Amino acid sequence: MTISTSTLGRDVKVMGLVGAAHWASHFFQLVLPALFLFVRDEFQVSFAALGLLTTLLYGSSGFAQTAAGFLVDRFGARRILLSGLTVASLATLGFGLVQSYWMLLPLSVLAGLGNSVFHPADLAILTSKVSSHRLGRGYATHALCGNLGWAAAPVLMIGLAQIWDWRVAIITAGFIGLAIVAAFLIWGGDLEDQNAGHAAMGADEKIPMGRLMDNVRLLLSTTIISCFLYFAFLAAALIGIQNFGIPAMVDLFSLSLVEAGRGVTGFLLGTASGIFIGGIVADRTDRHDRVAMAGMTTAALFMFYIASSDLSGTSVLILLIIAGAASGITTPSRDMLVRAATPKGASGRVFGFVYSGLDLGSSLIPLALGWALDQGRPEAVFYSATGFLAVTVLTVIQVRRQVVAA
Incomplete structure (x- = not known):
């Protein structure tokens, strides 16, 4: 076996296992929202009350994610990842009981704490273990698997709920997560990232773990804050489609539950296909800012058209697929932008902090959108996505300026 073949095999293994963990994390995020209509009927609560569950999950995840990044740099990504995946799986089982x-x-708070570890741990492993010339595709695989997890949730959860009931569907999801934990324990023994333990405190580390003010200056630098805001606005744009897209389409376009579920799944599969293309693009260009800006602008325009038009179910599905693909193409490039802004030895901290922006954006919007649905304004889901996607373009411009200046 040549060195090149050996390296390829190792990279594929790392991408596969980390991708499976990321699939599970995104799958868990939509397990309950996919069944909101069932849960609302079961417990006789409002959409705003259901939105509170999403706010608590993402709020606790965002609160803990920066700390999880420090834990990754201190103790190693693999053990932190396994701990979080186990907690998230058990919390999901609890939802069904x-x-x-x-x-x-x-x-929901417990599930959020489990969710908090995935981005800092996953990306620390990929950054450390995947060959540099495949790293764009590594980030793309990571993001692709996450979006496939999102796409799987509505189809699998609604299907199982209609065959049995919503509780069986959620309990099944919890056991799927525990099966992935078992796979890591069996095959993932060599996935420890190089930042763990004493390696994280080596002489070549530019941002030492123990210096509080160095860490504060790092995380509050203009570049890192711009990355944080990018993720916050992006999450605010997408969370409405993911969590309230189904009831919004049922009300706005008079679609059936199955048709609306297909719309959300189509959007997420479109995103996944865009990520695949974006991974190839990210490895072939150094102008990741242009890729991100073009994709977000296109997605915003399609979301605006959906919100303002009277469409058939087929038209909605096609437009959501295109919007998802446009936003998905940007994903590997955004990770490359963050990598370019990250000092050596600080990947866990930076990825943890920056990706907590996703949780912040995801936690702030669901209550407002749930209230809008309760008031009979389903179009608000798509208009809010339009606005937040447009704002992300401004943050990309700022990140590019800071990276070039550095």
Whole structure:
């Protein structure tokens, strides 16, 4: 076996295992929202109350994610990743066993704490273990698997709920997560990132773990804050489609539950296909800012058209697929922009902090969109996506300026 073949095999293994973990994390995020209509009927609650569950999940995840990044740099990504995946799986199992709405609240917080580890741990492993000339495709595989997890949730959850009931669907999801934990324990022993333990405190580290002010200056630098805001606005744009796209399309376009579920799945599969293309693009260009700006602008225009038009189910599906593909193409390039802004030895901290922007954006919007649906304004889901996608373009411009200046 040549060195090149050996390296390829190692890279594929790393991408596959990390991708499976990321698939699970995104799958868990939409397990409950995919069944909101069932849960609302079961517990007789409003959409705003259901939005609170999403706010708690992403709020606790965002609160803990920066700390998770520090833990990754201190103790190693693999063990932190396994801990989070186990917690998220058990919390999901709990969703299927509750007897009242109020029991869902602490479980949402617990699920968020489990979710907090994935981005800092996943990306630290990829950055450390995948060959540099394949790193764009590594980031693309990571993002692709996450979006496939999102896409799988509505189809699988609604399908199982219609065959059995919503509780069986959610419990099944929890066991899927535990199966991935088992796969990591069996095949993932060599996935420890190089930042773990003493390696993280080596002499060549530019941002030492123990210096508080160095870490504060790093995370509050203009470049890193711009990356953080990019993720916050992006998440605010997408969370409405992911969590309330189904009831919004049922009300706005008079679609059936299955048709609306296909619309959300189509958007997420479109995103996944865009990520695949974007990974190839990211490895062939150094103007990742242009890729990100073009994709976000295109996605915003299509979202605006959906919000402002009277469309058939087929038209909505096609437009959502295109919008998803446009936003997906930007994903590997955004990760390359963050990598370019990250000092050596600080990947866990930076990725943890920056990606907590996703959770911040995801936690702030669901309550407002749930209220809008309760008021009979389903178009708000798509108009909000339009606005936030447009704002992300401004943050990309700022990140590019800072990276070039550095």
